[in-house]
Amino acid sequence: MKQKIVIRLPMNDDKSRSKALKTVVGVSKHLESAALIGTEKNQLEVVGEGIDAVVLTRALRKNVAHADLVSVTKDKKSEEKKGDTKKKNEASVPPPDVWYSVPYYNGHHYPIHVVREPSYDPCTIM
Template sequence: MKQKMAINVSMNGHKARSKALKIAVGLPGVESAALKGNDKNQIEVTGDGVDAAQLTMLLRKKMGFAELVSVAAVGGEKKEEKKEEPKVQPVVWSYTTTPYCVYDAPPACSIL
């Protein structure tokens, strides 16, 4: 299930923002990460199967302060329509054999 989460992180400069984004994108299942908020101190992460608590703990460990603000599901799941597969027609092979040479016509036969 796709989800979008917002995490407040204490970031004091461009280098810290870059480091926080690298940490966020490094987790498996993360599809995108963006900076949000007035001071660009909030990271918005979108992904499928991302553990929000694990991401927050990693950011706390590496950056100092991180607070999970919200986690929300993105859109509804699309219903997959079942399409009928085209029916395969069986191939019928004829088992008639044609002789390579006809014995009634000796001049045309190269085997004799």
């Protein structure tokens, strides 16, 4: 499930913004996008799958400045895109063909053998 996380940070210069983006990319493995939003570019929007918001906020507090977790929501855009692609894929892919073949070599059919589990008797040597 893709989620959108918004975190507020006091970022006054380009150095702190760059450091915040590097921290986000380093912490989250399944990151889809990270962007600065807001009128003052003081909010960080992270979109991805399986991102832990608390771990991300702690890393930003440790490396950049005090961070406030604003919201964690499902990403509506990715759900709409997935729904459209699933419908297209289902309609365009024909059902798979089922083939059955009997082993055949030099004009002779091989007999079918029944394989059973061997029965082991407990061996008492001593």
